[in-house]
Structures are given as structure tokens and as C-alpha cells.
Amino acid sequence: MSGLSLASATFADGGPIPARHSCDGADVSPPLAWSGVPVGTRALALIVDDPDARGFVHWVVFDLPAERASLAEGASGGGSFGEGRNDFGRVGWGGPCPPSGTHRYVFELSALDRTLGLTGAPTAADVRRAMAGHVLESVRLTGTYRRGG
Numbered sequence: 001m002s003g004l005s006l007a008s009a010t011f012a013d014g015g016p017i018p019a020r021h022s023c024d025g026a027d028v029s030p031p032l033a034w035s036g037v038p039v040g041t042r043a044l045a046l047i048v049d050d051p052d053a054r055g056f057v058h059w060v061v062f063d064l065p066a067e068r069a070s071l072a073e074g075a076s077g078g079g080s081f082g083e084g085r086n087d088f089g090r091v092g093w094g095g096p097c098p099p100s101g102t103h104r105y106v107f108e109l110s111a112l113d114r115t116l117g118l119t120g121a122p123t124a125a126d127v128r129r130a131m132a133g134h135v136l137e138s139v140r141l142t143g144t145y146r147r148g149g
Helices: 124-131
Strands: 005-007 032-035 043-050 056-065 102-112 135-146
Touching (some): 056 124
Antiparallel strands (some): 005 032, 043 102
């Protein structure tokens, strides 16, 4: 049974992500809030990817302080936590921009027993490698997006 929970004020789990968080809008990161962080958590990491586009990575966040419980809308680029390189080739948030159809976007938040201490602009693969063996608990929130619809 998972105690860790993750939610967004702008979309429900399984529901549509508003266009303002996509390439069709302002392309700002959505607000996220979580609770139930397990005892012993030293840092949090968040990876957002699109399983309908072979795991295309939209956001890599690492070394969020364990006591932090949210990210405000547009928090990407604020410098208060580590951000890695997404599959658009940029550091920070890159919103949904599917070429066709409705795609799913999985926000996976992981509670870690240590900080990762990565430097530069690590990729999701770099973060996942550094997290291996250090994940206390993970939770997923899934949103959908369809362009022009």
C-alpha cells in the first residue's frame, strides 16, 4: 500500500493536461503537490515521460528537498532544485507536443534515501541509474494530451 501520493491542481489522474502546459500554449510546467513522503527520505526525484512515444522524456527533476511538498506552476527553470536535459534537448520542462492522437504523460515521483548530487544536465537515464537501489517509494500521476482537441 502506497502512502506517497501525487496530484496536480490543473488535471486529474487520467485526465487531460491543459494546453497552457503544452507546446500549444505557454509551455509552463504544471503545479504538482505530494504528501505521504516516507520516513528516511533525503530527496525526491521526478521524471515525466510519454510512454506512447517510446518513453520520450519531458522533464527531469532531481534532489528536491525531502521537506518540500509541491512545485508551483512554472517552477521549471527557477533554480531551486536540480533539472536535467529532456528529450527536446533542453534543460527543464518541455510540455506535451504529440505529433498525432492522444498521448499519455506519466509523472513519476520517487522518494530516495539519499541525494543524487548529479551535476550539469543529467538525462533521465543518468538519474535513473543514480537512483537504483535508493528508491524508498514511487508514485505515478498520468495526464493525457491531444493537439487541436
